[in-house]
Amino acid sequence: MSSQKEFKQQVRKLYHKLIAAFGIITISVFLFIYIALHPSAFKNSPEETSIIAVPEVDGKIENGIHLATGFVDGEGLTEVIQNCTNCHSAKLVTQNRMTEEGWVATIRWMQETQNLWDLGDQEELIVNYLATNYAPQKKGRREVLTDIEWYTLPAN
Ligand code: HEC
CATH class of the missing domain: 1.20.890 (cAMP-dependent Protein Kinase, Chain A)
Structure with a gap:
């Protein structure tokens, strides 16, 4: 070579x-x-993997109602849309009325039996939103009648 x-x-x-x-x-x-x-x-932190799929948040609001979901507009709306419409319709949420304790219990039930994730530091905001906008109505039934004039049916 x-x-x-x-x-x-x-x-x-x-x-x-x-x-x-x-x-x-x-x-x-x-x-x-x-x-x-x-x-x-x-990163593999629970906060970042907890939300399975974030639905598109269409922000259109008319007369205080978020059109795409039917949710009442209010503080925490975005978080509720992101965490509460993944598995079932928003209707399942909006047709319910509960106290704060009731909403927390429902969330715990879903976490224990339906794979709902830990809501982390958003839980307070979400529960607040629900308890404020979907609280039990004070007069669910008519008020008790008062001042009734009873009359007796004539006997035949
Ligand atoms: C991981 C899935 C999942 C997510 C996310 C989820 N839920 Fe649910 N939820 C369920 C399932 C499953 C049911 C039972 C549905 C049925 O009975 O048809 C349910 C039922 C409910 C009910 C009806 C309970 C009853 O007693 O009938 C309410 C109210 C509710 N969810 C609210 C929420 C709220 C508020 C959020 C957000 C914090 C949320 N859900 C997020 C799975 C989920």
Whole structure:
């Protein structure tokens, strides 16, 4: 083998190494940028994996009602939409009226039996929203009659 050929081979080897190194550096840089831009994709904390699917929150509100779901507008609406419409219709929520304790109990029941996730620090806001906007109505039944003039049916 002539020394010139050997030299060429050496140069080619070096060239290949440089290409490999350049490739590795390029990939690393892209990976680094990706991780820097999407930190949540590499975390596994319960807060970030707890919401199975966040439904699109269409914000249109008319006469104090969120049109897409029928929820009353109020503080916590977004959180309620995000956490309470994944498994069942919003109607199942809005047709109910409960006290704060009642709502908490319903949430616990769903957590224990229906795989509802831990609502974390959003629970307070959600329960507040529900207890405020879907509280039991004070006069669910008619008031007790007073001042009645009784009359006796004539006997035949
Ligand atoms: C992981 C799924 C899931 C999520 C999320 C969820 N629920 Fe439920 N929920 C259920 C299931 C399942 C039922 C029972 C449905 C049925 O009986 O048809 C239910 C029933 C209910 C009921 C009716 C309870 C009854 O006694 O009839 C209410 C009210 C309710 N959910 C409110 C909520 C609220 C408020 C949220 C948000 C904090 C929520 N749900 C989020 C699964 C879920």
